[in-house]
Amino acid sequence: MVIRDPVCGMPLEPESAPYTAEVRGGIYYFSSKLCRDTFLEGARIAYFSMEIGIESGIPTYSGGLGVLAGDVIKSSADLLLPMVAVTLVNRRGYVRQQLTPAGEQIDLPDEWNPAEHLRELPERVTVRIEERDVAVRAWLHDYWSPVGGLVPVLFLDTDLEENAPEDRGITDYLYGGDQEYKLKQSIVLGIGGVRMLEAVGFRISKYHINESHSSLLTLELLKHRDMDEEKVRTRCIFTTHTPVQVAFETFPREMSVPLLRSEIPPVLMDRYVETDGLSLTTLAFDLSKFVNGVSPAHKNYSQQLFPGFHIRAVTNGVHPHTWTSRPFRSLFDQYIPGWAHEPELLVRVDEIPHEDIRHAHQRAKQILIEYISRVTNVEMDDGVLTIGFARRAAAYKRATLIFSDLDKIREINRRGAFQLVFAGKAHPADQVGKQEIRQIHEYIRQLDGDVKVVYLENYSMDMAAIMTAGSDVWLNTPLPPYEASGTSGMKAALNGAINFSVLDGWWIEGWIEGTTGWAIGPGPDEQISDDERRRRELQDLYSKLQYLIIPTYYHKTDEWATIMRSSIAKIAYYFNTHRMMRRYASEAYL
Numbered sequence: 001m002v003i004r005d006p007v008c009g010m011p012l013e014p015e016s017a018p019y020t021a022e023v024r025g026g027i028y029y030f031s032s033k034l035c036r037d038t039f040l041e042g043a044r045i046a047y048f049s050m051e052i053g054i055e056s057g058i059p060t061y062s063g064g065l066g067v068l069a070g071d072v073i074k075s076s077a078d079l080l081l082p083m084v085a086v087t088l089v090n091r092r093g094y095v096r097q098q099l100t101p102a103g104e105q106i107d108l109p110d111e112w113n114p115a116e117h118l119r120e121l122p123e124r125v126t127v128r129i130e131e132r133d134v135a136v137r138a139w140l141h142d143y144w145s146p147v148g149g150l151v152p153v154l155f156l157d158t159d160l161e162e163n164a165p166e167d168r169g170i171t172d173y174l175y176g177g178d179q180e181y182k183l184k185q186s187i188v189l190g191i192g193g194v195r196m197l198e199a200v201g202f203r204i205s206k207y208h209i210n211e212s213h214s215s216l217l218t219l220e221l222l223k224h225r226d227m228d229e230e231k232v233r234t235r236c237i238f239t240t241h242t243p244v245q246v247a248f249e250t251f252p253r254e255m256s257v258p259l260l261r262s263e264i265p266p267v268l269m270d271r272y273v274e275t276d277g278l279s280l281t282t283l284a285f286d287l288s289k290f291v292n293g294v295s296p297a298h299k300n301y302s303q304q305l306f307p308g309f310h311i312r313a314v315t316n317g318v319h320p321h322t323w324t325s326r327p328f329r330s331l332f333d334q335y336i337p338g339w340a341h342e343p344e345l346l347v348r349v350d351e352i353p354h355e356d357i358r359h360a361h362q363r364a365k366q367i368l369i370e371y372i373s374r375v376t377n378v379e380m381d382d383g384v385l386t387i388g389f390a391r392r393a394a395a396y397k398r399a400t401l402i403f404s405d406l407d408k409i410r411e412i413n414r415r416g417a418f419q420l421v422f423a424g425k426a427h428p429a430d431q432v433g434k435q436e437i438r439q440i441h442e443y444i445r446q447l448d449g450d451v452k453v454v455y456l457e458n459y460s461m462d463m464a465a466i467m468t469a470g471s472d473v474w475l476n477t478p479l480p481p482y483e484a485s486g487t488s489g490m491k492a493a494l495n496g497a498i499n500f501s502v503l504d505g506w507w508i509e510g511w512i513e514g515t516t517g518w519a520i521g522p523g524p525d526e527q528i529s530d531d532e533r534r535r536r537e538l539q540d541l542y543s544k545l546q547y548l549i550i551p552t553y554y555h556k557t558d559e560w561a562t563i564m565r566s567s568i569a570k571i572a573y574y575f576n577t578h579r580m581m582r583r584y585a586s587e588a589y590l
């Protein structure tokens with residue numbers, strides 16, 4: 001058996017490894033004393049995220065934010081960055097979606113058993129919530145990169161016998177419950193997380209706050225005797241993912257103070273809980289030196305919302321190996337060895353013949369079509385242009401936009417056939433999102449016999465991988481400026497699927513019209529009314545589909561393959577978490 005040194009990545013035989021360490025319930029092997037010492041005592045970046053999506057079997061994510069966090073962990077492990085991640089165990093997951101034939105979403109708990117996937121650590125820490133002690137334990141997932149490199153991930157859990165029944169449930173549901181429940185989760189994550197890292201023996205150089213849920217960690221750091229605001233700031237990095245004011249939650253003062261009183265001293269409470277309440281975002285801004293948005297456009301919106309702060313842009317990415325389908329992995333391995341570790345090499349994709357690209361994509365498309373046939377009774381055709389759309393069913397994502405004119409859709413389809421594949425869960429409390437899913441099911445019924453459309457149940461990371469790779473065109477129609485970055489289109493690009501998207505988030509940077517894909521609607525700098533925007537979006541959607549996309553797909557197959565290749569060469573080489581983590585490392589962590 002060959003294993004790896006988690007610090008330098010060197011392959012080793014366990015029997016002959018010169019150094020070992022037995023910690024956190026595992027045995028680790030090292031090629032040198034320096035590696036072992038670094039592993040045991042070296043400082044790490046602590047990456048805090050309310051949701052983390054590493055694999056479908058650990059359902060502690062709801063969408064792009066969590067999947068990004070998982071990709072951060074994977075790229076950090078590949079790049080041998082010293083990181084440890086912290087999240088909540090969410091024993092009942094986010095939500096398991098069941099759909100009735102009419103598209104009614106039934107919300108089920110997505111229960112999973114941490115003991116089947118993770119190692120329980122013996123350490124216990126306590127946080128005080130209201131006037132009660134809440135004991136917290138941690139479950140450990142060692143994420144190993146295939147090329148060596150290890151990122152430990154701690155899943156915090158309050159489901160312990162010694163806790164009051166209501167506190168045992170604090171780490172049950174991702175984004176579940178009322179405001180009070182959410183604030184309690186933030187206390188466990190931010191304050192409990194810092195304590196747990198210390199208890200387990202991790203030495204932390206920087207704290208990366210991935211969205212503001214964990215920002216109470218700043219106040220926990222501030223309580224340490226030798227700390228002051230400036231010192232806390234130099235240790236904290238804040239990545240905001242939200243582009244609009246209304247999305248920044250404020251916890252009312254009369255609710256926050258009683259919950260936090262036992263943990264946060266009155267001077268800090270007065271300074272950081274405003275009269276109108278506690279904003280975890282403002283707290284993160286105030287106490288982080290490095291603050292960034294997730295695309296240049298998002299940085300600009302954030303700058304308008306938070307004038308006076310220096311905000312930077314680090315555009316999101318996706319983990320190359322995770323989001324590349326098997327057919328493309330083999331193809332890249334053959335022509336571009338080393339691509340998964342150095343995705344910049346994908347600029348050389350022009351060396352791969354069109355025929356091979358088409359063939360790999362056709363395989364990925366068949367995998368999608370077989371999947372659809374297995375989980376629904378719909379048989380799709382691998383010779384027909386396939387358009388995919390999948391993401392959280394949130395109103396701003398506008399999943400129903402393409403159905404605005406059903407007659408037009410029928411007419412386009414008569415001239416050149418296409419089929420549509422949808423998926424996405426609504427948050428259990430999001431009535432608008434649920435209504436959209438029902439609406440799409442109604443459109444599916446109305447288009448029956450004319451245009452084939454399916455809606456796949458219970459969207460997950462596995463399904464995202466199959467859909468983004470198997471679609472010919474990846475559709476995205478968010479309402480600007482709500483899509484701070486978006487990442488599913490980057491997954492599509494890695495697999496030669498072509499983006500057809502509204503100019504928002506990362507697509508503003510990735511888009512070269514007709515070269516890397518196509519835009520829907522006006523550019524980001526045009527000031528136009530909502531009605532005018534919608535009119536132009538629909539015009540682009542339908543006319544580009546009819547006069548550009550469909551004819552190119554069916555009649556100019558070489559041109560189509562060239563765009564697929566550009567999608568890889570000009571998007572995938574850059575929009576990945578390897579590039580992103582190298583930037584965080586050089587600009588924020590060092």
Ligand SMILES: *Cc1c(COP(=O)(O)O)cnc(C)c1O
Pocket residue numbers: 062063064065067390391392459460461464465485486487488489491
């Ligand atoms: C990548 C991914 C997302 C993000 O998709 P966007 O289109 O960027 O919102 C959401 N959910 C899952 C399961 C994903 O894999």
